[in-house]
Amino acid sequence: MSRKPYQRELPKTTWFLRHARYKKYMLHEISAFAVAVYLLILIIGLFRLGQGEEAWAGWLSFVTSPFGLILHLIIFGLSLVHTTAWFKAVPQAMRVQRGEQFVPGPTIVGAHYVVWAAVSVFVLILAGVA
Amino acid sequence: MSERTIELEVLRYRPEQDSEPWFQTYKVSCPEEWVVLDALNYVKDELDRTLSYRWSCHMFVCGSCGMVIDGEPKLACKAFLRDYGNRIRIEPLANFPIERDLVIVMDDFMEKLESVKPYLIPKEEKSIDQGEYLQTPAQLKAYKQYSMCINCMLCYSACPQYGLAPEFIGPAALALAHRYNMDSRDVGRKAREDTVASHEGIWECSFVGACSEVCPKSVDPAGAIQQVKLTSAIDYFTSWLPGGGSR
Structure with missing residues (x-):
């Protein structure tokens, strides 16, 4: 057929x-x-x-x-x-394995927000705002 | 046992009679604990023997009953009627040619799957007498998630990139390539590279992420592809360093 x-x-x-x-x-x-x-x-x-x-x-x-x-x-x-x-x-793109476990996603995302905030504060200090 | 009447709008395509697909509605009295596959089996057994669809295990293992249910790629055996209204639209998987009714032509997927060499390529072939290729639980963990794929092709149905650029190797095949690349017993990354790290491979992916959202086995093909992109980019840049090998 x-x-x-x-x-x-x-x-x-x-x-x-x-x-x-x-x-x-x-x-x-x-x-x-x-x-x-x-x-x-x-x-x-x-x-x-x-x-x-x-x-x-x-x-x-x-x-x-x-x-x-x-x-x-x-x-x-x-x-x-x-x-x-x-x-x-x-x-999803960055998996961090420690032994038989992966570092939890929210920890990785949270670390990014912490760094973002730190860089923002640094820039504001440089700009004389904070 | 509570029942309700559900109208199943099923896409029909009978190549010997139809020039294009059309929707046929079946009214089925369904117990709430049924899945869409049960309703289709009822139609096939009691109402219309001409309806064609694939299925086998009825327990999310074989990957045969993938179809688009109310616009979402699903396994029909995992789509519970209690989660749907009184009208359910059932179509074959998107992005594949329709062979008949809900049956798609999967040749393209099979060829792409084969092209990524989805099998263990060990450093040295061992005879059975020499024993197993050993692996620690941590080494197993590194790729286990990507080994759960059941080749159901829901990810190809969800992937607009595959729909727009059919040469794209696609989510499941690339995730399986990654599964073997991540396996401590495997040395086939270089052998897979020409296919996987090509334009039709990982670089065709624009990270829509739909594949991972619809995957019934939580394989996360989108994540796998991004990880391969990272490895491939590092490979490319290190190849420029002294002693970095040929480009």
Whole structure:
């Protein structure tokens, strides 16, 4: 008897709308762009600083404008999504075996949060904020 | 024993009659302790003998009855009716061609599984008289989780990367490669590397993680693939160091 297998195609652009877990994945992938955009804003800031006082003041007024502040909030939110998503995934990629046991996932994730907090405090001290 | 009537919407595809799949609804009075497989067996025995699906052990061991139940890849023997509403949609595993009804064509998976050499490659072959290849409990622990795979292919059904790029070797095969690479008795990592550490191998994975979420045996193929990525990246960079070997 001849065979006639039927191939169902996955829609190339809308596949991620099919399940909540794919939407979540897309969100934390897209959040990487927010981190990239913020890096760009900071690099532009450095560049403007090099151009002199007036240019720097212009950049500063942009980032402290209402639009700049809303942008900060959005980027901060997406950065949190990005960071927490990847921290959560660390125990899968990094298994630490001690004898016949593995270091529990929450310990590894917790250590990442501790280091994150420590680095943040260090940066704030450097910036003269804390 | 409480019963309720459940409507099973089952995807049908009969290659000799149908040009494309369609849904057929069966009304079945089901005891609450049934699993979806019991309901399908009832349909097959009492209502419609033409319905085709795979199953064997009925106890999450054989990996035969994988299907998509209400949009989620599941073993039909592990999907309890009490967890579902009065209408249940049952489809064959996604990302595979449909042979007939709920039966998929698994040739692609079998070829990929074979390509990663999923067997022990010892340093020296021993005869039976020479005894076992010994291993400590800690060495066993290092790979045991990845040895629990039952080849049910739910992970391939959940993996959008496999759906979009069918050349991807995929979660279960890569997790099994990792299982043997992590085995202290095995020296086959180099022999598997060309397949595993290729673009169609681990680097095609974008870590959606769906494979690990649907795995009925908690194998965590996504984790295995990320670990292989790490080892492979370290291999690549150390190959640039003096005495690091050929690239």
